[in-house]
Amino acid sequence: MAEVRLENVTKAFGKLTVIPDLSLTVPDRSFTVLVGPSGCGKSTLLRLIAGLERPTSGTIRIGGEDVTGEEPSKRGISMVFQSYALYPHMSVARNIDFGLRISKMPAEEREKRLAEAARILSLEDFLDRKPSELSGGQRQRVAIGRSIVRNPKVFLFDEPLSNLDAALRTQMRVELAELHHSIDSTMIYVTHDQVEAMTLADQIVVMNKGRIEQIGSPMDLYDTPASLFVAGFIGSPR
Numbered sequence: 243m244a245e246v247r248l249e250n251v252t253k254a255f256g257k258l259t260v261i262p263d264l265s266l267t268v269p270d271r272s273f274t275v276l277v278g279p280s281g282c283g284k285s286t287l288l289r290l291i292a293g294l295e296r297p298t299s300g301t302i303r304i305g306g307e308d309v310t311g312e313e314p315s316k317r318g319i320s321m322v323f324q325s326y327a328l329y330p331h332m333s334v335a336r337n338i339d340f341g342l343r344i345s346k347m348p349a350e351e352r353e354k355r356l357a358e359a360a361r362i363l364s365l366e367d368f369l370d371r372k373p374s375e376l377s378g379g380q381r382q383r384v385a386i387g388r389s390i391v392r393n394p395k396v397f398l399f400d401e402p403l404s405n406l407d408a409a410l411r412t413q414m415r416v417e418l419a420e421l422h423h424s425i426d427s428t429m430i431y432v433t434h435d436q437v438e439a440m441t442l443a444d445q446i447v448v449m450n451k452g453r454i455e456q457i458g459s460p461m462d463l464y465d466t467p468a469s470l471f472v473a474g475f476i477g478s479p480r
């Protein structure tokens with residue numbers, strides 16, 4: 243059970259209040275997509291959930307538990323970024339299970355998780371390769387593999403496909419949808435690509451200046467946008 247709940251969360255950097263009093267429930271196992279203009283606070287929101295930033299006030303719960311003061315490593319979350327730094331001198335396998343090795347997980351469990359991640363991401367035939375021998379999409383899959391082996395309850399994605407070309411983005415979109423079906427995790431996904439948002443989301447959260455403009459299913463937002471802002475954001479072509 244990994245519902246994510248933000249209760250009256252405010253985040254200020256000095257005098258700049260980036261997120262004023264935001265409350266949001268992300269249902270367990272949903273694919274929730276955050277959209278909104280650049281600078282509206284999407285990455286900050288993910289970083290607050292991950293514990294990479296602490297809220298100025300308010301409460302963050304994961305699976306009902308108050309994690310507001312909890313270390314990132316104890317939250318059962320994993321974050322995938324737009325720029326993914328793989329270790330160039332290590333094989334795909336070592337890149338994927340590196341985190342498990344440093345946590346001293348027993349070899350048997352580590353190998354089981356590596357094999358499972360490789361299967362889910364169709365990387366079985368690439369485990370011995372170096373990152374330089376992979377395509378951009380394969381590299382991004384390796385980065386996602388690093389998250390999968392940690393068995394997170396919640397995946398956070400911050401524009402993970404924005405460095406890929408259009409064809410790869412389309413392919414990865416399909417793979418992300420399959421990933422969501424094959425593992426029982428809650429996914430919170432930031433994108434500025436409305437096709438990604440409309441095709442992947444159970445629930446779309448439209449943000450503007452640190453506030454939520456509207457939450458709903460893709461069809462809700464498309465059919466009954468609550469404001470011109472939402473209509474413009476959902477309806478406008480890229």
Ligand code: ADP
Pocket residue numbers: 255258260278279280281282283284285286287
């Ligand atoms: P988005 O991901 O939606 O583009 P961000 O969450 O990155 O937006 O940023 C929201 C606002 O917070 C921006 O005005 C940004 O400059 C500011 N901001 C983000 N991180 C910091 C920080 N560490 N210190 C000061 N300001 C920050």
Ligand code: MG
Pocket residue numbers: 284285286400
């Ligand atoms: Mg951002």
